[in-house]
Amino acid sequence: MMLALPFSVLRHGWRSVRSGGLPFFFAVLMTALGLFSLTAFGMLLWNFRSVARTVGESVAAVAFLDDRIGEQGAAAAEEVRARIALLPSVGGARLLTPEEALDRARRGLGSADALRGTAGLQMPWVVQVVPLFSLEGDEERDVLVQRLGAIAGVAEVMHPTGELRRVDALMRLLNGAGLFLAVLIALVVVVVVSNAVRLTVLVRRDEIAIQKLVGASDAFVALPLLLSGVVQGVLGAVCALAALAAASSSLAQVARVALSGALGAFHVQAPPPWMLALVVVAGAGLGALGASLSVVRFLRTA
Incomplete structure (x- = not known):
């Protein structure tokens, strides 16, 4: 029923x-x-x-080291990289030699005319910096750039904030x-x-x-x-x-x-x-x- x-x-x-x-x-x-x-x-x-x-994790910030660091050799560049890696908002830091940095720059240009313009170009030592995954917002990115620029031996910092x-x-x-x-x-x-x-x-x-x-x-x-x-x-x-x-x-x-x-x-x-x-x-x-x-x-x- x-x-x-x-x-x-x-x-x-x-x-x-x-x-x-x-x-x-x-x-x-x-x-x-x-x-x-x-x-x-x-x-x-x-x-x-x-x-x-x-x-934000896959696109790294780039720290260009001072020319004096390049004159001192790989050991001095590695010391700067180690200081960068210790920052709390950094997930990874990879040191690139001037030759590796130039090769990456040329691969990024792509066109033949742009590649011809790089003839004779010299690159400094470069540290490729990857922020932590939890790094979000423009303020946190700006803080990271400021901290990188304050490290002794870093001449310039570039970060693709506009793309993000x-x-x-x-x-x-x-x-x-x-x-x-x-x-x-x-x-x-x-x-x-x-x-x-x-x-x-x-x-x-x-x-x-x-x-x-x-x-x-x-x-x-x-x-x-x-x-x-x-x-x-x-x-x-x-x-x-x-x-x-x-x-x-x-x-x-x-x-x-x-x-x-x-x-x-x-x-x-x-x-x-x-x-x-x-x-x-x-x-x-x-x-x-x-x-x-x-x-x-x-x-x-x-």
């Missing part, structure tokens, strides 16, 4: 799904397209955030775009599912009226229709994940070509399991919300 009500609700819910017809499948298609777009953007944003989180600021600004832009896209897709999915369930309600209006006459409660009438909306959302989410799996290699190739130049080798990793589960939960929630709008409106006028 206790299981009769849940089975009855499930049976009527399945009937609502079957009677949905073309509007039901259209709602599933629109949900799948919306969640596919949002999931693809979220996957790229998650990968980009992982790269941006470590860009551009990465931070790009992250804020992407987060804002992702939020706007999520709200827009959520509204579209809710409206489409709501209209699909409303058409189902119109098809079953006489049946629902008979149920009300024999004493069916509003909850008994509403639950199967809500279940229909949840099924639409879950099916749309599953279709979106299947499409994402099929197109993941193409998306990864496009992202690799577009972003590798600015951030080094950009590799797109598969989304984590929690993101996939979140897509399914979001589909079910949006489907339930869209269905509830139509059901509440119908029950108020019934």
